[in-house]
Amino acid sequence: MAGRAAQSGRVRSDGTHEGFLRHENFRWLKIATMMSLLALVSYLLIDVQPRHNGGSWFGYTLGTIGVLIILWLSLIGIRKRKMSRGHWSLKAWTSAHVYLGLSLIVIATLHTGFQLGWNVHTLAYVLMMIVILSGVWGISVYATLPKVMSANRDQTTEAQMLASLRSIDRQLHDAAQPLDQNHAELVRSSLDQDPFGGGIIRRMANRYATCKTRQAHDEILVIMGSQPGGKDDPLEKVGSLLGRKRAILARTRKHLQLKAMLEIWLYLHVPLTFALIAALVAHIVSVFFYW
Amino acid sequence: MSFLIRQISRTSDGREIIRAYPHDVREIIIGREASCEIHLADLAVELRHARLTLQANGKLDVVALAGNGFEVDGSKTSQAVIDPAGGSELRFGSHLLVISVDDGVVVITAERIEVLSDSTQEKDEIGLFTLRSIMPSRRLMAWALSIIILLALLVWPIHTFYNYQNAEKRPAAFHADSLWSSGSLSSPHAGLGMDCQSCHTEAFVAVSDSSCVSCHEDVHDHADPKRLKLAKAPLNWDGKISRKIAETFSRPEGRCVECHTEHEGAGPMEDTKQQFCSSCHTDMNKRLTDTKIANAGDFGTAHPQFKPEVITANGSPPKRERISLDQKPLEDSGLKFPHDVHLSRTNGVARMGQQFGFGQALDCKDCHIKTPDGVQFQAIDMEQSCAMCHSLGIEKIGDTVRTLRHGDPKMVVADLRAFYRAGGPYRVRTRQVMEGRKRPGSYARSQPYYAYFGSVNYSRADSAIRSVFSKGGACYDCHTVITPPAGSDNWQVQKVHQTSRFMMKGWFDHAAHDTETCSSCHAAKKSGNASELLLPGIKTCRTCHGGEASNADVPSSCAMCHSFHADDGAPWVPKFDMTRKRDLSKARVENIKVRT
Numbered sequence: 026m027a028g029r030a031a032q033s034g035r036v037r038s039d040g041t042h043e044g045f046l047r048h049e050n051f052r053w054l055k056i057a058t059m060m061s062l063l064a065l066v067s068y069l070l071i072d073v074q075p076r077h078n079g080g081s082w083f084g085y086t087l088g089t090i091g092v093l094i095i096l097w098l099s100l101i102g103i104r105k106r107k108m109s110r111g112h113w114s115l116k117a118w119t120s121a122h123v124y125l126g127l128s129l130i131v132i133a134t135l136h137t138g139f140q141l142g143w144n145v146h147t148l149a150y151v152l153m154m155i156v157i158l159s160g161v162w163g164i165s166v167y168a169t170l171p172k173v174m175s176a177n178r179d180q181t182t183e184a185q186m187l188a189s190l191r192s193i194d195r196q197l198h199d200a201a202q203p204l205d206q207n208h209a210e211l212v213r214s215s216l217d218q219d220p221f222g223g224g225i226i227r228r229m230a231n232r233y234a235t236c237k238t239r240q241a242h243d244e245i246l247v248i249m250g251s252q253p254g255g256k257d258d259p260l261e262k263v264g265s266l267l268g269r270k271r272a273i274l275a276r277t278r279k280h281l282q283l284k285a286m287l288e289i290w291l292y293l294h295v296p297l298t299f300a301l302i303a304a305l306v307a308h309i310v311s312v313f314f315y316w
Numbered sequence: 317m318s319f320l321i322r323q324i325s326r327t328s329d330g331r332e333i334i335r336a337y338p339h340d341v342r343e344i345i346i347g348r349e350a351s352c353e354i355h356l357a358d359l360a361v362e363l364r365h366a367r368l369t370l371q372a373n374g375k376l377d378v379v380a381l382a383g384n385g386f387e388v389d390g391s392k393t394s395q396a397v398i399d400p401a402g403g404s405e406l407r408f409g410s411h412l413l414v415i416s417v418d419d420g421v422v423v424i425t426a427e428r429i430e431v432l433s434d435s436t437q438e439k440d441e442i443g444l445f446t447l448r449s450i451m452p453s454r455r456l457m458a459w460a461l462s463i464i465i466l467l468a469l470l471v472w473p474i475h476t477f478y479n480y481q482n483a484e485k486r487p488a489a490f491h492a493d494s495l496w497s498s499g500s501l502s503s504p505h506a507g508l509g510m511d512c513q514s515c516h517t518e519a520f521v522a523v524s525d526s527s528c529v530s531c532h533e534d535v536h537d538h539a540d541p542k543r544l545k546l547a548k549a550p551l552n553w554d555g556k557i558s559r560k561i562a563e564t565f566s567r568p569e570g571r572c573v574e575c576h577t578e579h580e581g582a583g584p585m586e587d588t589k590q591q592f593c594s595s596c597h598t599d600m601n602k603r604l605t606d607t608k609i610a611n612a613g614d615f616g617t618a619h620p621q622f623k624p625e626v627i628t629a630n631g632s633p634p635k636r637e638r639i640s641l642d643q644k645p646l647e648d649s650g651l652k653f654p655h656d657v658h659l660s661r662t663n664g665v666a667r668m669g670q671q672f673g674f675g676q677a678l679d680c681k682d683c684h685i686k687t688p689d690g691v692q693f694q695a696i697d698m699e700q701s702c703a704m705c706h707s708l709g710i711e712k713i714g715d716t717v718r719t720l721r722h723g724d725p726k727m728v729v730a731d732l733r734a735f736y737r738a739g740g741p742y743r744v745r746t747r748q749v750m751e752g753r754k755r756p757g758s759y760a761r762s763q764p765y766y767a768y769f770g771s772v773n774y775s776r777a778d779s780a781i782r783s784v785f786s787k788g789g790a791c792y793d794c795h796t797v798i799t800p801p802a803g804s805d806n807w808q809v810q811k812v813h814q815t816s817r818f819m820m821k822g823w824f825d826h827a828a829h830d831t832e833t834c835s836s837c838h839a840a841k842k843s844g845n846a847s848e849l850l851l852p853g854i855k856t857c858r859t860c861h862g863g864e865a866s867n868a869d870v871p872s873s874c875a876m877c878h879s880f881h882a883d884d885g886a887p888w889v890p891k892f893d894m895t896r897k898r899d900l901s902k903a904r905v906e907n908i909k910v911r912t
Contacts, residue, residue: 071554074589075577079498082558140499140581145469183445187435194433198359202348206362206382209348213359216433225450281445288447296457303462307469311496314474315516316523316567 046164048120057124061131064090068135077138079146080312087136092305094125094132095153099298123164126157145311149304156297163290174283177276186277190220193270200266203259208248211241212263220274221281229289231282238274242267318370319344320418321354324427338421342370345381346408354426360384360409370422376400376415469495477512477519486511501578502585515578521566528572535881541570547596547604575880588880590614590864590873597874615872616862621854624818630796634813638820641854646847650812652794653846658683660841668705680834690827695814698722708767708790710735720767720784725807728791729781736777781805818851822877 046054064087073081079088101122105115133153141147181189194216201212214237227233245264319339324332337353344353347364356365362382369377378396380386385394387407398404398415400422406413410430416423431437443449473493480486493512501509508514515527529535538544551559562569575588598613610620621640629635630648639645658665661677669678683701684693696702699722709717710731721727767790769783783789785797785807796810835841837852861876862868 072591074591075580078580082554082561085561142497142499143495144497145495146498148465148469183441187439187441187444190435191433194435198357198432201359202350202357203363204359206384209359216359216435219434221444223450225447228447228450284445285447292447292451292454292457295454296461299458300461300465303465304469307465310470311473311493312498313565314477314519315493315496315512316520316565 043116045116045119046123048116053117053121053124056121057128060125061128064132064135073138077135078140079136079138081138084136084138087132091129091133091136092309094129095301095305098122098126098129099302102295102298123160126160129153130157145304145307149301149308152297152301152304156294156301159290159293159297163294166287166290170283170287174280174287177279177283179276181276183280186273186280190270190273190277193266193273197263197266197270200259200262204263208245208260208263211244212267215241215267215270221278225285225289228278228281228285231278233274233278236274238267238270242271318342318422319353319368320421320423322423322425323354324425344368346413347381354413354424356408356411356426356428358409358411358428361411365408368424371397374399374401376422378406468492480513486513497579499579500582502580503583504585505578506582522568523571523573524568525572528576535572538880538882543604544570547600547607549595549599549603588873588875590875593874593878593880612874614863614866615874615877616858616866616868619854622819622822622851624849624851625815625820626818626849627813627815630810630813632811641849641851645849647815647849649814649846650796650810651814651846652796655840655843655846655850657844665705672704680838680840686826690830691825692816693826695816702794706790706794710767720790723809725785725791725809728784729805729807732781732784733777736780781807785809818849819877821882823879824877 067083068077071083073083078084101118104118133150137146137150141150178186197212198216201209204212218237220233220236220238221228223233233239242264245260245267249258249260249264318341321337321339321344323335323337325335326332339353341353344367345364346352346354346356346361346366346368348356348358348361349363352364354368362384364381365384366378366380366386369379371377376398378386378388378398380394385392387393387405388396388398389405390407400415400417404415406415410428410432411426412429414425414427416425440449473496476492480491488510491510491512494510496512497509500506515523517524517527539547559569575592576585578585594613597609597611598618599611600609601607601611612619621642623638623640624645625636625638626645626647627634627649628637628639628645628647630650634648637645657663658678659680660666666677669682670676674682683696686692687694698706703719703722707717708720708722710720711718718731720731767784769780769789785791785799791797791809795812798808798810800806800808829837837856838850840850843850858868860869861872862870864871864873
């Protein structure tokens with residue numbers, strides 16, 4: 026899945042694509058791996074008494090490296106708003122961001138010395154891990170979902186999705202004019218409802234249990250089944266329009282679900298980064314305060 | 317003409333289109349049906365929704381024709397009479413009908429005031445297709461979380477610290493700075509968990525020894541600090557880095573907490589690691605050339621032979637010296653005692669033991685009684701452990717046996733003189749004394765033992781006194797007797813010194829060795845002389861004990877036997893009674909004193 030993301034990069038001078046993961050032949054993957062291995066080997070070789078913890082000289086070293094990496098990683102928020110090319114292109118920066126971020130899993134975990142508890146120190150660690158894991162989630166959805174999304178969209182744009190929905194609503198409105206009130210109400214409930222309403226959970230799960238369009242369509246199908254009408258029966262027309270609206274809604278909702286999944290990681294990644302920096306401030310100050 | 321219907325619609329660019337339909341009737345129908353005079357293309361409107369009747373008095377009668385009513389000036393009803401001249405608003409579904417009069421004609425202006433469907437209204441498309449519409453903004457979340465964290469985990473704990481800085485004691489409750497604790501305190505310090513300031517007395521200043529000694533008053537230095545510094549092994553590279561960092565961040569060297577680390581989790585305090593001792597002691601004589609302490613780095617591989625403190629000259633006080641067991645030191649305790657004879661299973665001692673109910677033979681425990689804590693043994697008491705066989709009885713008066721007084725030679729002399737002075741029936745009395753059962757070989761049922769005198773002229777006190785103090789006599793067998801010049805009665809017995817602890821620099825706990833028999837370490841059965849030290853050498857210990865990192869049955873760091881803060885008690889081991897309550901508030905009071 027990483028491969029997909031890697032392919033969707035800038036076109037290089039030799040004509041091949043190179044994504045941020047693959048940047049410069051995995052330069053930052055190599056650097057981050059070396060850093061992690063170095064930390065791990067040092068951890069195993071250096072004898073800290075009575076056991077490894079964040080408060081030994083080795084612990085402080087790892088902690089200092091960790092906090093510097095975290096601060097640098099968070100600068101991507103500023104960096105991405107400024108374009109530049111070459112060595113420190115945004116792609117290089119992103120590549121480093123990803124791999125150095127992953128190396129923090131090793132560096133910070135060793136910094137803890139596996140001593141965790143209900144305190145400010147572990148809070149900072151847990152926040153960092155959530156930020157990293159949300160980033161991993163982000164990369165994986167960026168790698169997989171666009172393909173699913175374009176298959177779902179099938180050449181339609183978002184504007185077209187909404188336009189066709191509006192069009193079908195107008196047609197429904199017109200077609201329902203001759204209907205008696207009971208049937209007209211069904212159509213009206215479909216027209217009045219916000220078909221994409223509800224919170225993040227409904228959108229991510231793509232479950233719209235109270236969808237009036239679906240209910241109206243189902244009911245009209247039942248009615249038509251019991252009183253089959255002719256070709257000119259307005260109910261027939263309304264039924265088929267509701268069926269079309271249902272299909273448009275299904276596609277649009279799927280699209281919304283995929284977009285939500287593409288986006289949601291940033292709602293963890295970014296705010297929790299700031300929460301992490303706040304927790305790090307508390308963590309570091311507390312260590313020196315009760316020195 | 318009675319009605320003028322003006323229907324307003326809008327083009328896609330918002331332009332108004334007004335169509336006017338005059339109706340010269342007194343009654344018109346409002347509904348969704350195309351045949352209605354007021355045709356409202358509105359699904360919320362019934363096919364034939366309401367009827368408007370213009371009455372003779374010029375008023376309008378509005379009646380709903382189906383279940384759904386309508387609104388008149390904002391209130392819902394199914395029937396209303398309105399005065400067109402006064403103007404009015406009727407609401408049917410999404411349509412608003414404004415009624416007025418113009419030149420005697422009732423003008424009804426109908427206009428859709430709500431959108432046709434939810435999707436047809438203006439929407440923020442970017443908002444719809446992103447999470448912005450349904451999630452709080454990232455910026456807001458970032459600020460909120462950061463502020464909450466800083467308030468709860470930084471401001472609140474700091475406030476707690478300054479709030480209680482001059483307080484004698486914190487109330488027993490949750491205190492926010494405990495959120496800073498990097499791990500639980502060890503069990504002896506568990507009571508201090510919510511009172512960070514019992515140790516962390518000043519902000520940004522490292523924990524100092526004054527916090528520790530405010531409770532641990534008796535702790536003393538391991539050695540002269542100057543010599544201690546000399547003895548230290550040169551730091552290796554990581555030690556140097558560590559030292560440098562500590563100096564940079566003002567953490568003084570040699571504080572209690574360097575070894576006694578805290579916040580390492582609940583349970584006993586961390587055992588001191590062997591390396592802590594061995595870093596100095598492995599090759600200490602290189603740096604501390606005048607030291608008398610032999611090098612030791614590991615119990616299993618680098619530890620000198622034990623040097624028990626033995627009495628080399630019995631005097632007052634006795635001369636004690638630490639001599640290596642390799643030199644087979646002898647102890648001059650002042651006592652003559654063959655262990656082998658007393659532990660034999662076949663000789664007269666065994667026979668006597670059997671008669672007294674000690675089983676097949678005497679056992680160590682028949683004489684050696686443990687101290688209450690089980691660590692050591694009580695001193696042997698002659699009356700309790702020896703006198704049953706080694707009787708000092710001289711005379712039987714009724715059922716009572718008169719004895720010579722043990723430990724008081726002058727009284728022995730006096731008693732014997734008194735015995736002879738008492739007179740007849742002289743023969744009977746002396747026979748009883750001198751010829752009573754003397755030794756296990758001359759046992760006779762139901763007869764008491766008497767002190768033995770060896771060869772003696774039974775008729776004279778002088779002779780009896782000399783005999784009891786001389787070879788073959790009761791005193792001489794066990795004690796070293798200092799013979800007086802001829803004609804003097806000043807018989808003296810050398811004082812007996814029983815050593816309860818030989819290993820003065822280490823600690824041996826017999827209770828911890830309950831699984832062993834006495835003879836697995838002490839070769840008492842083969843010892844014929846009380847001066848022989850029956851202490852096992854290091855080789856014996858090493859059958860079970862090895863260094864901290866060894867594969868021995870009992871890996872043993874230095875701290876198992878040696879105490880850094882050595883005193884007469886057991887070394888610090890992490891198994892002392894954690895449940896006992898200590899008055900930890902004392903620590904606070906002392907700390908306040910230190911602070912102010």
